[in-house]
Amino acid sequence: MTTQSQEMTDGFHLVIDALKLNGIDTIFTLPGIPITDLARMAQAEGMRVISFRHEQNAGNAAAIAGFLTQKPGICLTVSAPGFLNGLTALSNATTNCFPMILMSGSSEREIVDLQQGEYEEMDQLAIARPLCKAAFRVLYAEDIGVGIARAIRAAVSGRPGGVYLDLPARLFGQTMSAQAGKQSLIKVVDPAPRQIPAPDAVQRALTLLKGARRPLILLGKGAAYARADADIRALVEKTGIPYLPMSMAKGLLPDTHEQSAAAARSYVLAEADVVVLVGARLNWLLSHGKGKTWGGKDARAWGGQKFVQIDISPQEMDSNVAIDAPLVGDIGSCVSALLSAINSTAGSSWVKPPAEWTSAIAERKNKNLAKMAEALARNPTPMNFHSALAVVRDVIKANPEAILVNEGANALDFTRSIVDMYRPRKRLDVGTWGIMGIGMGFSIAAAVVTGKPVIAIEGDSAFGFSGMEVETICRYNLPICVVVMNNNGVYRGTDVNPSGGADVAPTVFVKGARYDMLMEAFGGAGVHVTTPAELHRAMDAAIVSGRPTLINAVIDETAGTESGRITSLNPQSAKK
Ligand code: FYN
Ligand code: ADP
Ligand code: MG
Numbered sequence: 001m002t003t004q005s006q007e008m009t010d011g012f013h014l015v016i017d018a019l020k021l022n023g024i025d026t027i028f029t030l031p032g033i034p035i036t037d038l039a040r041m042a043q044a045e046g047m048r049v050i051s052f053r054h055e056q057n058a059g060n061a062a063a064i065a066g067f068l069t070q071k072p073g074i075c076l077t078v079s080a081p082g083f084l085n086g087l088t089a090l091s092n093a094t095t096n097c098f099p100m101i102l103m104s105g106s107s108e109r110e111i112v113d114l115q116q117g118e119y120e121e122m123d124q125l126a127i128a129r130p131l132c133k134a135a136f137r138v139l140y141a142e143d144i145g146v147g148i149a150r151a152i153r154a155a156v157s158g159r160p161g162g163v164y165l166d167l168p169a170r171l172f173g174q175t176m177s178a179q180a181g182k183q184s185l186i187k188v189v190d191p192a193p194r195q196i197p198a199p200d201a202v203q204r205a206l207t208l209l210k211g212a213r214r215p216l217i218l219l220g221k222g223a224a225y226a227r228a229d230a231d232i233r234a235l236v237e238k239t240g241i242p243y244l245p246m247s248m249a250k251g252l253l254p255d256t257h258e259q260s261a262a263a264a265r266s267y268v269l270a271e272a273d274v275v276v277l278v279g280a281r282l283n284w285l286l287s288h289g290k291g292k293t294w295g296g297k298d299a300r301a302w303g304g305q306k307f308v309q310i311d312i313s314p315q316e317m318d319s320n321v322a323i324d325a326p327l328v329g330d331i332g333s334c335v336s337a338l339l340s341a342i343n344s345t346a347g348s349s350w351v352k353p354p355a356e357w358t359s360a361i362a363e364r365k366n367k368n369l370a371k372m373a374e375a376l377a378r379n380p381t382p383m384n385f386h387s388a389l390a391v392v393r394d395v396i397k398a399n400p401e402a403i404l405v406n407e408g409a410n411a412l413d414f415t416r417s418i419v420d421m422y423r424p425r426k427r428l429d430v431g432t433w434g435i436m437g438i439g440m441g442f443s444i445a446a447a448v449v450t451g452k453p454v455i456a457i458e459g460d461s462a463f464g465f466s467g468m469e470v471e472t473i474c475r476y477n478l479p480i481c482v483v484v485m486n487n488n489g490v491y492r493g494t495d496v497n498p499s500g501g502a503d504v505a506p507t508v509f510v511k512g513a514r515y516d517m518l519m520e521a522f523g524g525a526g527v528h529v530t531t532p533a534e535l536h537r538a539m540d541a542a543i544v545s546g547r548p549t550l551i552n553a554v555i556d557e558t559a560g561t562e563s564g565r566i567t568s569l570n571p572q573s574a575k576k
Contacts, residue, residue: 007177007178007179008175008176008177008178009141009175009176009177009178009181009182010141010172010173010174010175010176011141011144011167011171011172011173011174012037012038012041012172012173013041013045013181014141014144014145014181014184014185015038015103015144015148015167015172016038016041016042016045016047017045017181017182017185018144018145018148018149018185018186019042019047019074019148020045020046020047021185021186021187022148022149022152022187022188022191023071024047024071024072024074024152025046025047025048026047026048026049026050026065026073026074026448026449027039027042027047027048027049027050027074027075027076028050028052028058028059028061028062028065028073028074028075028076028441028444028445029049029050029051029052029058029075029076029077030051030052030053030054030055030058030077030078030082031051031078032078032082033078033079033105033119033120033169034078034079034105034169034172035076035077035078035103035104035105035167035172037172038076038105038172039051039076048448050444050445050448050472050476051472052441052444052469052472053468053469053471053472054085054466054468054469055075055077055078055082055083055085055086055089056085056086056088056089056437056441056466057089057437057440057441057444057466057469057472058075058076058077058086058089058441059075059077059085059086059087059088059089059090059093059100059102059441060089060092060437060438060441060442060445060466061073061075061441061442061444061445061448062074062075062089062093062100062101062102062445063075063089063090063092063093063096063098063100063162063441064098064428064438064441064442064445064446065100065445065448065449066093066098066099066100066155066156066160067096067098067099067221067225067425067428068425068445068446068449068450069449070099070156070192070225070227071099071156072099072100072101072151072152072155072156072163073093073098073099073100073101073445074100074101074103075089075090075100075101075102075103076103076104077102077103077104077105078104078105078120079104079105079106079107079119079120079122079124079169080107080120080121080122080124081120082104082105083102083104083106083122083124083127083128084122084127086102086104087102087127087128087131088435088437089102089162089441090102090128090131090132090162090164091131091132091162092431092433092435092438093132093161093162094131094132094133094161094162095431095432095433096221096431096432096433097159097160097161097221097222097225098160098161098162098225099155099156099160099161099162099163100155100162100163101151101152101155101162101163101164101165102128102132102162102163102164102165103151103165103167104124104164104165104166104167105167105168105169105172106122106124106125106137106166106167106168106169107119107120107121107122107168107169108168108169108170109139109168124164124166125137125164125166128164128166129164131162132161132162132163132164133154133155133159133161133162133163134150134151134154134155134161134163134164135163135164135165135166136150136151136154136163136164136165136166137165137166137167137168138165138166138167138168138171139168139171140171140174141171141174141175141176141181141184142176142180142181142184143184144171144184144185145184145185145186146184146186147165148165148185148186149186149188151163151165152188152191153188153191156191156192157191157192157193158195158312158313159311159312159313159316160192160225192330194329194330194332194333195312195328195329195330195333196329196333196337197327197328197329197333197334197337198328199337201325201326201327201328202327202334202337202338202341203341204325205276205308205325205327205338206338206341206342206345207325208274208306208308208324208325209239209274209276209308210351211274212273212274212353213273213353213354213357214271214272214273214274214353214354214357215239215241215242215272215273215274215275215276215353215357216241216242216243216244216261216268216269216272216274216275216276217235217236217239217241217242217243217244217275217276217278218243218244218246218275218276218277218278218280218286219232219243219244219245219246219249219252219278219279219280220246220248220249220277220278220279220280220281221246221247221248221249221279221280221431222278222279222280222311222312222331223249223252223278223279223280223331224248224249224252224279224424224425225279225425226279226330226331226332227332227424228331228332228335228336229252229424231332231335231336231339232252232253232278232331232335233252233253234339235335235338235339235342236253236257236259237259238339238342238343238350239342239350239352239353240259240352240353240358241259241276241353242259242260242261242268242353242357242358242361243259243260243261244260244261244262244265244268244269245260245262246280246285246286247416247427247429248425248427248428248429248431249279249280250262250416250420250421250427251421251422251423251424251425251426251427252424254420254421254422254423255420255421255422256420256422260365261361261365262417263364263365263368263369263372263417264361264364264365264368266293267360267361267364268361269286269287269293269294269295270292270293270294270295270303271295271360272305273304273305273306274305274306274307274308275305275306275307275308276307276308276309276310277307277308277309277310277311278310278331278335279310279311279331281311281316281319281432282307282319282320282321283320283432284569285432288320288321289302289307289320289321290302290303290320290321302321302322306324306325307321307322307323307324307325308323308324308325308326308327309323309325309326309327310327310329310331310334310335310338311326311327311328312328312329312330312331313328314326314328372417372418376389376390376393376418377390379532380556381531382530382554382555382556383530383531383532383535383553383554383555383556384555384556384559385410385411385414385485385555385559385560386414386418387532388483388485388532388535388553388555389414389415389418389419389457390418390532391532391535391536391539392415392418392419392455392457392483392539393418393419393420394536395455395536395539395540395543396419396420396421396422396455397420397422399453399455399543400421400422400423400426401423401426401452401453402426402452402453402454402455402543403426403427403428403443403446403447403450403452403453403454403455404419404421404426404427404428404454404455404456404457405428405429405438405439405442405443405446405454405455405456405457405458406427406428406429406430406456406457406458407429407430407435407436407437407438407439407457407458407459407462408436408457408458408459408460408461408462408485408564409459409461409462409490409491409560409563409564409566410459410485410487410491410559410560410561410564411457411458411459411462411485412429412430412459412462412564413564413565413566414564415457416429419457428442428446434566436461436462436465437462437465437466438466439456439458439462439463439465439466439482440456440466440467440469440470440472440473440482441466441469442456443456443473443478443480443482444469444472444473444476444478444480447478447479447480448476448478452479453479453480453481453543453546454478454479454480454481455480455481455483455539456480456481456482456483457483457485458482458483458484458485459484459485459487459490460484460485460486460487460488460489460509460513460515461489461490461509463482463484463515467515467518470482470518470519470522470524470548470550471521471522473519473522473524473548474519474522474523474524474548475522477547477548478548479546479547479548480548480549481539481542481543481549481550481551482519482549482550482551483535483539483550483551483553484515484550484551484552484553485553485555486513486515486552486553486554486555487555487556487557487559487560488508488509488510488511488512488513488557489505489507489508489509489557490506490507490508490509491507491560491561491562491563491564492507492557492558492559492560492561492562493508493509493511493557493558494508494557494558495507495508511557512554513552514526514528514552515550515552516528516550516551516552518550519548519549519550522548523548524547524548524549524550525541525542525545525547525548525549525550526549526550526552527541527549527550527551527552528551528552528554529551529552529553529554530554535551535553538551539551
């Protein structure tokens with residue numbers, strides 16, 4: 001009997017073996033029917049299994065682990081409700097081009113399909129399909145190897161994204177001979193193949209760039225993901241072209257770099273004549289490449305600039321405005337091809353952009369930097385976003401290896417422009433959707449996969465979406481310092497109920513809430529601060545100790561603005 005069972009394997013083990021064979025060593029999960037034993041056995045087999053309090057946070061963790069490692073992050077959930085909780089994260093990952101695999105257990109197919117009222121009945125595959133890059137189901141143990149190989153390839157090849165893998169409960173117990181099982185597994189060869197750009201496309205881009213008088217390079221999170229850091233820096237420095245980082249591309253070059261045009265954003269977008277997009281899309285965050293932001297005559301008019309777009313997805317081209325020089329391929333290959341072309345055809349004769357352009361940018365930039373320095377130097381009572389974030393800026397400067405997670409409205413927008421980043425992939429935020437709820441999931445995964453300290457700057461509203469995961473942070477004793485920017489509400493804490501009723505206004509929370517005590521409840525360090533000096537001490541202590549810490553930073557409740565810097569997207573009634 002024993003010898004026979006040693007020769008057998010089952011669905012549980014084949015899933016784990018297939019993941020391990022492909023170098024995947026971590027699972028983000030919340031155990032329950034039918035995947036409890038899968039989580040246990042994965043841990044027994046040496047995988048890191050991080051167990052959360054809500055699947056959406058496990059899903060966000062998997063997504064950002066994918067972004068940080070270029071391997072698909074794995075989120076494992078139970079059926080129907082657990083699956084749905086993970087689905088928001090899967091969909092967000094797909095929108096942001098983060099590679100992840102949501103693996104969910106599912107209930108008995110024949111009952112689900114006849115809608116006979118199964119436990120957690122749901123046609124999960126059909127629901128997931130339109131919300132992710134690819135969706136697969138495995139019915140037989142011998143197909144687990146193929147299923148996982150397909151999921152990995154779909155997640156990381158081409159434009160990365162989210163993949164759903166449906167694992168029916170009955171699959172896990174299926175047995176087969178251990179040897180046949182082993183042979184059924186696939187070690188994926190070259191899961192994210194390089195995509196070399198066509199030489200004529202490189203020449204077209206170079207010709208356009210050479211004719212530019214006011215060129216601009218725009219770096220997006222695709223550029224951060226691609227890990228072509230040295231070549232991207234060389235491209236910027238060799239050409240002398242000013243660059244603008246999208247929020248998660250901050251730090252690809254240090255924000256203090258003299259060619260950074262971040263503090264002259266409005267000026268460069270409106271004035272540039274040739275713009276090179278590197279892993280950034282012309283979506284809402286870039287005003288769709290048109291309108292007044294881009295020097296267009298009215299809200300819908302195109303500006304006069306020409307675009308080079310480097311992207312792995314050919315379909316991204318012309319999505320909003322005409323792309324004059326599409327450069328399709330992986331960013332590493334495209335940037336390196338562009339660099340070689342610059343070096344060989346232009347050689348030492350590469351002409352840097354006219355001083356007229358760079359000095360006009362410097363002038364705008366210095367004006368904004370001076371204005372900012374003034375705002376940061378004030379020390380009002382109560383503390384406001386600026387005085388608190390001046391501290392965060394100094395702490396990041398002293399700890400450039402720390403990862404900054406950031407969500408909220410004002411807490412997001414002020415942090416983005418105040419806190420300089422110095423290293424690639426250190427700033428993780430709400431991304432393409434402006435989603436709230438990524439905070440603790442991103443923080444936990446960042447700490448787990450990088451081992452670096454994490455600082456999460458959270459609006460008090462944003463924190464609420466994933467706040468229960470402070471227990472998870474304590475349970476795994478992670479070096480995460482959460483700073484809750486507590487201004488008593490969404491945007492501000494000052495709204496009043498216009499009807500005069502007893503309920504508070506919909507944007508207002510409990511005044512003077514003590515989020516620090518939430519962390520203390522699970523054995524972490526909770527600190528309540530009301531001044532920049534106290535905040536600085538608490539953050540330094542958190543970094544030195546590496547202990548889970550939550551700092552409740554009391555911010556002037558009148559300090560925020562409606563929707564931060566995107567007020568224009570929040571319709572307001574004209575009827576008062
Ligand atoms: C930038 N700026 C600076 C600096 N960096 N000034 C001084 N010092 C520094 N370091 C200037 C910059 O030139 C701009 O001024 C201004 O500050 C704002 O710059 P920012 O933040 O880079 O750009 P902006 O205009 O806010 O960009 C638009 C955006 C951004 C859509 C890309 O707002 C964004 O990423 N938003 C995400 C919002 C979101 O998802 N929210 C979650 C939902 S909240 P000028 O050049 O003078 O214009 C729900 O309510
Ligand atoms: P941001 O929000 O910072 O502007 P986006 O997420 O909108 O960035 O854009 C990222 C772009 O990068 C996407 O269009 C995606 O196809 C592209 N991309 C992601 N990874 C790579 C890669 N390795 N090579 C080329 N393009 C990539
Ligand atoms: Mg708030």
